[in-house]
Amino acid sequence: MRKLTYFIACSLDGFIGDPSGDASAMMALLDEEFIGYLATECPDTLPAPARAAMGLADRPLERFDTVIQGRGSYEVGLKEGVTSPYAHLREYVASHSLTESPDPNVEIISGDLVAKVRELKAEDSEFDIYLCGGATVAGELLDEIDELVIKTYPLVYGSGMPMFAAGVSLTYFTLDSVRTFGNGALVRTYSRKR
Numbered sequence: 001m002r003k004l005t006y007f008i009a010c011s012l013d014g015f016i017g018d019p020s021g022d023a024s025a026m027m028a029l030l031d032e033e034f035i036g037y038l039a040t041e042c043p044d045t046l047p048a049p050a051r052a053a054m055g056l057a058d059r060p061l062e063r064f065d066t067v068i069q070g071r072g073s074y075e076v077g078l079k080e081g082v083t084s085p086y087a088h089l090r091e092y093v094a095s096h097s098l099t100e101s102p103d104p105n106v107e108i109i110s111g112d113l114v115a116k117v118r119e120l121k122a123e124d125s126e127f128d129i130y131l132c133g134g135a136t137v138a139g140e141l142l143d144e145i146d147e148l149v150i151k152t153y154p155l156v157y158g159s160g161m162p163m164f165a166a167g168v169s170l171t172y173f174t175l176d177s178v179r180t181f182g183n184g185a186l187v188r189t190y191s192r193k194r
Contacts, residue, residue, distance in 0.1 A: 001121055001122065002120065002121045002122075002123060002125055002127070002128050002129055003121075003128040003129065003146040003147055004068075004117060004121060004128070004129045004131055004141065004144050004145050004146050004147075005064070005128055005129065005130055005131060005145075005146065005147040005148070005149060006131040006138055006141075006145050006147070006148050006149070006163075007042070007045050007130055007131070007132065007149040007151075008131075008132070008133055008138070008148075008149070008150060008151070008163060009023060009026050009150075009151040009152075009153060010150060010151070010152055010153070010163055011026070011152070011153060011155050011156055011157045011160070012152060012153075012154060012155065012156050013156050013157060013158065014162060014163055015157040015159070015160030015161055015162060015163075016133065016135060016160070016161050016162070016163055017157075017160055017161045018157055018159075018160045018161070019159055019160050019161065020161075021072055021160075021161045025155060025157075026153045026155065029153045029154065029155065029183055029184075029185065030183075031181075031182070031183045033181055033182055033183065034181050034183055034185055035054075037179075037181070037187070039054050039056060042063075042149075043056050043059055043062060044061055044062055044063050044064040044065075044088070044089065044130065045064065045130055045132070047077065047082070047085045047086060048082075048084065048085060048086060048087040048088055049082060049085075051088065057088075061088065061089075061127060063127060063128055063130075064089060064127055064128050064129065064130040065089055065090060065125060065127035065128075066089055066090045066091075066092070066120055066127070066128075066129045066130065067086045067089045067090070067091050067092065067129070067130045067131075067132050068092045068093075068094065068109075068117065068120075068129060068130070068131050068132070068137065068141075069091075069092075069093055069094070069131075069132045069133055069134055069137065070093070070094050070095070070133060070134020070135075070136055070137035071093060071094065071095035071097060071098055071134070072134055072136075073132060073133040073134045073137075074093045074095070074106075078102065083102045083103035083106065084103040084105040084106055086130075086132075087105055089130070090105075090107075091103075091105055091106045091107065092106070092107050092108075092109050092116070092120075093106055093107070093108055093109065094109045094110075094113050094134070094137045094140075095108055095109070095110060096110055098110075113137065113140050113141065114140065114141065114143070114144060117129070117141055117144050118144065121144070131145065135161050135162050135163065135164060135165040136165045138163060138164045138165070139164045139165030139166070139167060140165075142164060142169070142171055143171075145192060146191070146192050147189065147190065147191055147192065148173055148188075148189070148190040148192075149187065149188075149189050149190075150163075150186075150187070150188045150189075150190070151185060151186075151187050152185060152186045152187075152188065153184075153185050154183070154184030154185060171192070172192075172193040173190035173191060173192050173193060174190060174191050174192075174193055175188065175189075175190055176189045176190060176191050177189045
């Protein structure tokens, strides 16, 4: 069974963006050390334009072959004309408002998201599934998330978009590792307690 990993960036107070979902303040904290970590240890999670800029466009997949994101996350790139932000992966966008995909590499999931994720997890593959965001999508999929990788940046929003939308149930995870960076960022990895 493939794992679903929610690989997400957040502030010290647990927000993935400001109240409108804008996470650009976190991007200002990316430095050479942290970008190096992403490029060497998490290259599958980088958007295709970033992979190309870093000379990683042809790098073979290492951990993920599929990405799931919500419409709001997807629209960040779409507003910049990027219709397939993770072209190196199979892309799924959960949305009830997008009726058709603007790109042949992107499949819209407008029906039962949990059933689709269970179908993807049951596939015979050496690779896992990357859940890249959206608080609503993460909240819907909480019971399916096997691993959390939380990139915590040293800033406080005070209010904003939470990692999980309201209405989720108490769920326990076990801390597997913590990595610290010179810019004050942390990457914490948790496994779901089953």
